[in-house]
Amino acid sequence: MPQTIVIKIGTSSLTQPQTGQLALATIATLVEILSQLRQQGHQVILVSSGAVGVGCARLGLTERPKAIAQKQAVAAVGQGRLMRVYDDLFNTLQQPIAQVLLTRGDLVSRSRYVNVYHTFAELLKLGVIPVVNENDTVAVDELKFGDNDTLSALVASLVEADYLFLLTDVDRLYSADPRSFPDAQPIALVKNIEQLTQMQVKTSDRGSQWGTGGMTTKIAAARIATAAGVRTVITEGRFPHNICKILQGEPLGTQFEPQSQPNRARKRWIAYGLIPMGKLTLDKGAVTAIAQEGKSLLAAGVMAISGEFDSQEAVELCDMQGRAIARGIVNYSSAELQKILGRHSREISTILGYAAAETVVHRDNLVLNYQD
Numbered sequence: 001m002p003q004t005i006v007i008k009i010g011t012s013s014l015t016q017p018q019t020g021q022l023a024l025a026t027i028a029t030l031v032e033i034l035s036q037l038r039q040q041g042h043q044v045i046l047v048s049s050g051a052v053g054v055g056c057a058r059l060g061l062t063e064r065p066k067a068i069a070q071k072q073a074v075a076a077v078g079q080g081r082l083m084r085v086y087d088d089l090f091n092t093l094q095q096p097i098a099q100v101l102l103t104r105g106d107l108v109s110r111s112r113y114v115n116v117y118h119t120f121a122e123l124l125k126l127g128v129i130p131v132v133n134e135n136d137t138v139a140v141d142e143l144k145f146g147d148n149d150t151l152s153a154l155v156a157s158l159v160e161a162d163y164l165f166l167l168t169d170v171d172r173l174y175s176a177d178p179r180s181f182p183d184a185q186p187i188a189l190v191k192n193i194e195q196l197t198q199m200q201v202k203t204s205d206r207g208s209q210w211g212t213g214g215m216t217t218k219i220a221a222a223r224i225a226t227a228a229g230v231r232t233v234i235t236e237g238r239f240p241h242n243i244c245k246i247l248q249g250e251p252l253g254t255q256f257e258p259q260s261q262p263n264r265a266r267k268r269w270i271a272y273g274l275i276p277m278g279k280l281t282l283d284k285g286a287v288t289a290i291a292q293e294g295k296s297l298l299a300a301g302v303m304a305i306s307g308e309f310d311s312q313e314a315v316e317l318c319d320m321q322g323r324a325i326a327r328g329i330v331n332y333s334s335a336e337l338q339k340i341l342g343r344h345s346r347e348i349s350t351i352l353g354y355a356a357a358e359t360v361v362h363r364d365n366l367v368l369n370y371q372d
């Protein structure tokens with residue numbers, strides 16, 4: 001059956017660790033495999049890192065730049081080179097590709113989110129392989145994915161992919177970073193992400209010399225993708241043939257099973273597309289009402305707020321221990337909410353001097369169990 005497959009390849013697999021030069025054999029094999037998958041009727045999206053790494057190699061820099069402006073300038077050099085290589089290789093196999101550069105802001109605005117969805121749908125319909133990266137050159141700190149693991153999971157969720165492959169420089173997830181702990185145990189299957197806490201898996205966020213985020217961002221990506229119903233696999237980028245073997249059922253890499261009842265598209269956008277601008281602390285009754293009884297959040301159950309937000313922005317809902325239990329779109333600004341928290345809904349219009357929403361977060365705009 002044709003599947004929608006998102007493949008993310010990290011800098012550590014695309015470049016030679018010593019020199020930062022492109023790992024041409026890996027890239028060429030990947031291009032062959034992805035073109036084959038297309039010919040078999042699958043829909044394929046490639047999320048490729050490497051703009052900064054390739055830009056550094058082109059400019060003779062021996063370290064990843066730290067200053068933002070320098071990173072953005074270097075990415076502008078590298079992204080063009082990277083696309084040139086991809087287009088030459090894919091073109092040899094008559095496979096059309098497209099460059100899609102995204103910023104976090106493109107997924108925050110509902111209309112832009114829907115627009116991006118339509119663009120992907122159209123490209124896939126045309127048989128094109130979109131090659132996606134963060135638009136590093138214009139991304140600003142507050143509106144950044146920061147790492148392509150998260151970006152690829154959001155793309156997989158957006159297009160409702162069947163598979164997300166995270167290709168990296170280790171063969172799978174281990175109980176701890178195998179670079180520092182050679183005795184770390186390999187993990188083949190993760191039925192649900194909470195299992196990793198029970199197994200006390202340590203995922204240092206120190207990546208390889210050129211990578212960003214290490215294993216921590218890959219687990220965060222697996223959480224987003226599996227919650228959207230996408231089977232997620234961490235496997236080694238040096239062997240792109242493994243993608244086909246895994247699709248045929250071989251137990252390679254670390255495979256994360258998808259959630260059987262994923263949230264619907266709009267709720268996924270609320271949970272992961274939006275960026276929470278503040279936090280509401282709820283009393284016990286409100287936690288039970290929203291988490292167990294499926295109710296909306298009322299002002300009476302809000303004990304405290306933090307952050308500054310406007311009405312219709314996203315907020316995180318926390319219990320009294322500070323645990324994030326949900327995310328939602330709030331009907332009041334932080335200034336309004338400060339005046340009405342703990343109060344009964346019927347008092348709101350008298351306190352504010354105007355009639356406003358009955359709920360603080362309506363249940364249709366609330367997504368439970370959000371976790372980083």
Ligand SMILES: Nc1ncnc2c1ncn2[C@@H]1O[C@H](COP(=O)(O)OP(=O)(O)O)[C@@H](O)[C@H]1O
Nearest residue numbers: 010011012168174176204207208211212214215
């Ligand atoms: N628990 C773990 N299991 C496997 N690798 C880990 C773990 N924790 C940290 N790592 C490190 O994560 C690195 C991969 O992350 P990164 O360099 O960001 O890759 P990429 O460029 O592919 O995104 C590995 O080289 C490994 O050293």
Ligand SMILES: N[C@@H](CCC(=O)OP(=O)(O)O)C(=O)O
Nearest residue numbers: 011049050051052147148212
């Ligand atoms: N957008 C950046 C990649 C950021 C990133 O997540 O890198 P990596 O950890 O190598 O996947 C680039 O193209 O260099």
